[in-house]
Amino acid sequence: MLNTAVINMDTPRTADLLLKLRNLMKGCKYYPEPIHAYLVPTTDSHNSEYPAECDQRREFISKFTGSRGDVVITDTHACLWTDARYFLQASHEMDSNWTLMKEGLPSTPSQKSWLVQNLPPCSNVGVDAKVISYSVWKDFQSELQLYGHKLVSVDANLIDIIWVDRPLPSKNPIAPLELKYSGKTIGDKMKDVRIHMENMHATILVLSALDEIAWLLNLRGSDIICNPVFFSYVVIAPNSVTVLLNLSKVTSEIKDHFKKEAEDLNLEIAPYENIIDVMTKTFENFTDGFVWLSKDVNCLLASVVPSHRLKTSVTPPAFMKLVKNDVEIQGMKNAHIKDGVAICCYYAWLENAIKTKTVTELSGAKKLEEFRKQQIDFVYPSFETISGFGHHGSIIHYRANKTTDVPITSDALYLCDSGGQYKDGTTDVTRTFHFGTPTEFEKDCYTRVLKGQLKVARMVFPSKIKGNCIDSFARQFLWEVGLDYGHGTGHGVGAYMNVHEPPIGMSYRPFPDDPGLEPGMFLSNEPGYYEEGKFGIRIEDVVLVVPYKPINTSSNCQYLTFETVTWAPKMTKLIKTDMLTKQEIAQLNAYHQKCRDILGPAMEQQNQQEAKEWLWKETEPIASIN
Structure with a gap:
């Protein structure tokens, strides 16, 4: 899955918003001195990749909707830094008040360098300490101090003050995830967490990442769209566990869940907003040992920990949840079978529907969700479906809206990237189809993307190798x-959890906290190609890391490979067969046969005859001509 975007040709102007913000920066009400630059990160108080609507401050001020981007505003400039995935999108969405800073280009300075070059002497650079990570704060602070500037914490978030119709936080419920889906109780997970704490000489562990907390507590919510998480913190002390969340969401079902799975943990529930008080009280009660926080924890939380006790690094659940247990692995496989049925139902319906009626990017995405809703759990x-027809497919993170929505026809390529949250797993699949006659260049590009995807799918590699090493293949x-x-070739995938699960992945950019691949991890395999203004191609499967036995058994090193768990045809009409090797043809034919073997019985059980006939049509074996 690649993050989605709305391309809005009627972008609201931002001049009034910037004027109001700049007046606050000069006013000395929320900081005793004028603020010469104000930072607006994308993240929320939990460093979430996808902030909730109430936390989308960067989007509110800039109108840029991508998931990656940071803003710097001075009295004369408004700049947004983002990477190559979003250059085209940002140029569409932002108005003339903004300057796009293209990260990764040699000519583009970093935010810190730009500030140093453009600020007057002895400037104050302001930020809300609740929405900037401790590691980023330290990085900015040290650089700015070298040049006589200060990074300062502003008492209130200035964006919130000018955001008059800011949405309220979600009131959506929280629900326990049964053991038949999680595979491991809270108590058993906590035992492993405490072992990690002992190894790090940590007496106290504070968890702030929402996906880590949901995984550890075997709870799921929906405070952030498409992400089964809820606003919360967890403070683990030697003799207690304190869970901080919205008390209105604490039902008898949740209390029974905690009693059943965490009876011996002395688990207490406290209000979400009491996190500082709970942390302070815990430090006072346990004065020895380190206090362990994620390096991505927000700066405000890190600031309340005595400096001599503070330890910041990746927290245990972040690594633990990467390696799925047997129940989670089987659940992920089951979810992908159900999802494969829904995908085939959609494409079988779509290919016929566009012949007799108008199906648009939006209505197509809605129909796909209807097919998924028919599946158990x-x-x-x-994530929000990327349904891009023709040149919209070339916008990597495109998401249709009422302004841009166009019919899907047989005249161009159609790229659809979508996924589902099932109680037994999370899916993410992209297929590119052409229901008419593709050009030779489109077929050439598709075949090259396919060859790369097949190459990754059959890779053999040593245990603990990092995904960065696989990307180039x-x-x-x-x-x-x-x-x-x-964009990267792959990202970690959660089990009924966030579809993007760091810190693993396959990318030309290294993941600094990547622990290396090992059995039980799930990743996406999604190379692509995008011809700007014409078409886009992406082919994506989810793969499971599994053991591999090489011919040479003399090595003590464990070897691994990938097992594909996504089942959906890859359009053979788009393939230049003479560009494939015999090995690639055999690999593709074997995959398509498995699609029949695995999805066929499920389709029969659901009486999806049209989808089954379409599946058989699309999975006819390719004959080797080499």
């Missing part, structure tokens, strides 16, 4: 003709 989408066949794509 479906909860909601795992997916690009090999595109690079041969001077083509490439501006």
